[in-house]
Amino acid sequence: MNEPFSKLDRDELNARLEGLRKTERKSWAGQFTAFFAALGVLFGLSGCREHFRPTCYSQPMTPEQMETADAAAAEQEKAAQEAGNETANETGNGTENTETPETPTNEK
Amino acid sequence: MSFWRKRKAVPSPTAGNRSAAGGILPEIAVFEVTYQCQHRCAFCYCPWENAPDWPKDELPTDEVFAALEILRRCGVRQVTFSGGEPTQRPDLREILLHARSLGLRIGLISNGRDLNAEWLDFLQPLHVLLSISVPGIETFEQTTGVPGVGHVLKLFSMAKERGIKTSANVTVSRTNLPELYENIAYPLIHGADYLLLNRFMPGGRGMQYTDLLLDADELNQMLETAEEVLRRAGKKGHVGTELPYCVIRDPKKFRFLQISSQCSAARYFCALDPGGWLKPCNHSPIRICRFDQIPDQIPAHPYWKRFLEQNYLPEMCAGCRHLSLCRGGCREAAHVFSGSLDSPDPLLCGRFPVDP
Numbered sequence: 001m002n003e004p005f006s007k008l009d010r011d012e013l014n015a016r017l018e019g020l021r022k023t024e025r026k027s028w029a030g031q032f033t034a035f036f037a038a039l040g041v042l043f044g045l046s047g048c049r050e051h052f053r054p055t056c057y058s059q060p061m062t063p064e065q066m067e068t069a070d071a072a073a074a075e076q077e078k079a080a081q082e083a084g085n086e087t088a089n090e091t092g093n094g095t096e097n098t099e100t101p102e103t104p105t106n107e108k
Numbered sequence: 109m110s111f112w113r114k115r116k117a118v119p120s121p122t123a124g125n126r127s128a129a130g131g132i133l134p135e136i137a138v139f140e141v142t143y144q145c146q147h148r149c150a151f152c153y154c155p156w157e158n159a160p161d162w163p164k165d166e167l168p169t170d171e172v173f174a175a176l177e178i179l180r181r182c183g184v185r186q187v188t189f190s191g192g193e194p195t196q197r198p199d200l201r202e203i204l205l206h207a208r209s210l211g212l213r214i215g216l217i218s219n220g221r222d223l224n225a226e227w228l229d230f231l232q233p234l235h236v237l238l239s240i241s242v243p244g245i246e247t248f249e250q251t252t253g254v255p256g257v258g259h260v261l262k263l264f265s266m267a268k269e270r271g272i273k274t275s276a277n278v279t280v281s282r283t284n285l286p287e288l289y290e291n292i293a294y295p296l297i298h299g300a301d302y303l304l305l306n307r308f309m310p311g312g313r314g315m316q317y318t319d320l321l322l323d324a325d326e327l328n329q330m331l332e333t334a335e336e337v338l339r340r341a342g343k344k345g346h347v348g349t350e351l352p353y354c355v356i357r358d359p360k361k362f363r364f365l366q367i368s369s370q371c372s373a374a375r376y377f378c379a380l381d382p383g384g385w386l387k388p389c390n391h392s393p394i395r396i397c398r399f400d401q402i403p404d405q406i407p408a409h410p411y412w413k414r415f416l417e418q419n420y421l422p423e424m425c426a427g428c429r430h431l432s433l434c435r436g437g438c439r440e441a442a443h444v445f446s447g448s449l450d451s452p453d454p455l456l457c458g459r460f461p462v463d464p
């Protein structure tokens with residue numbers, strides 16, 4: 001049970017993390033917003049992501065859902081390219097993740 | 109501007125996302141199939157870990173199958189198996205195969221101790237999404253009571269080689285907070301695809317360790333650290349246990365870590381315990397009814413309805429300007445910690461500095 005693993009200092013860890021970003025920028029992990037957008041459309045939700053969080057110890061996505069996410073992301077990317085825009089994934093900045101009260105009309 | 113930011117965040121006052129199949133249960137269920145576990149995690153919320161008289165009424169295989177069938181009929185489409193430690197059930201493979209034969213999507217939450225290449229080869233064709241708990245690197249043994257973080261890290265690599273998607277489950281207490289950067293980074297560089305980040309919540313065995321609960325400052329440190337690691341790796345994650353919105357210092361800065369402040373128990377997911385009793389959430393101290401009574405009892409059950417109707421707002425939250433986003437943080441943590449469903453979230457219970 002006590003399997004050894006390489007201990008890395010913070011600089012080495014950071015280099016490995018940044019390596020992940022370069023190699024996996026377009027992988028499923030970067031596609032969540034597209035996935036939730038697709039589901040929002042699918043289920044006619046009001047658009048609040050907080051309402052669509054499988055939560056606690058349940059899983060964020062199954063492989064089938066990931067496939068849907070990949071397809072939705074590909075569509076999104078295509079649409080963005082057609083519009084001449086860079087997608088958030090391409091900039092490596094990810095996408096906005098928290099529903100913030102940037103919609104002040106919702107606040108009391 | 110993302111899709112979501114153009115939309116309004118208007119919570120439904122009554123039922124949430126009921127099953128797409130029109131059932132009486134939400135689409136996602138967590139099935140705690142066993143009381144057994146080889147670890148002794150300080151943060152374990154399982155209610156039976158704090159109740160010596162809890163009946164050890166674990167369902168036999170045929171009743172697990174029957175429960176899965178009823179969940180399916182009531183609208184559940186995804187079942188995440190947990191425990192205890194689900195691999196402690198000798199019939200777990202049969203259970204997973206049966207769930208798959210019912211057309212259910214499967215998740216598995218494990219401490220990883222008994223998982224190996226053979227297990228992963230079994231899970232791969234079932235398209236199981238695997239969540240492995242890794243609550244520390246240097247502090248792993250201190251928190252779990254057993255050594256073995258190297259084995260868990262290796263599992264992420266082995267799963268990656270097989271194309272199995274994995275989530276690293278990191279529960280954060282004062283024990284691992286000082287090494288949280290490493291605690292998140294190591295699973296990711298070993299192949300974890302996603303981060304499920306949880307604050308240590310009072311409940312179960314955790315009630316003996318309430319000195320390890322995070323305060324508001326520490327919680328923000330947790331969020332900021334996770335965001336920084338995820339940003340570097342270009343990975344995503346979410347906070348599994350809902351947070352009071354007013355505790356989050358700067359909600360707009362989180363782009364890789366998704367945070368929720370709306371309780372989704374009974375509305376978007378539910379839980380079944382090892383005895384086959386339905387609960388709104390895996391953190392619930394209340395058993396609602398046994399699985400075979402679900403169709404009759406759920407529609408009118410008062411405790412269930414409180415969750416569906418979000419009828420549990422703490423008095424301190426009345427009139428809050430964030431009510432469209434927040435319903436007072438985790439309701440069952442409040443229930444367990446302070447005795448009632450409409451108590452303030454433990455993060456807002458006096459000993460924590462807050463500025464709502």
Ligand code: SF4
Nearest residue numbers: 352354425428434436
């Ligand atoms: S509803 Fe309550 S917990 Fe949520 S932001 Fe308002 S005061 Fe805080």
Ligand code: SF4
Nearest residue numbers: 371372373389438440
């Ligand atoms: S009871 Fe707490 S952990 Fe469970 S869904 Fe509600 S907020 Fe999340």
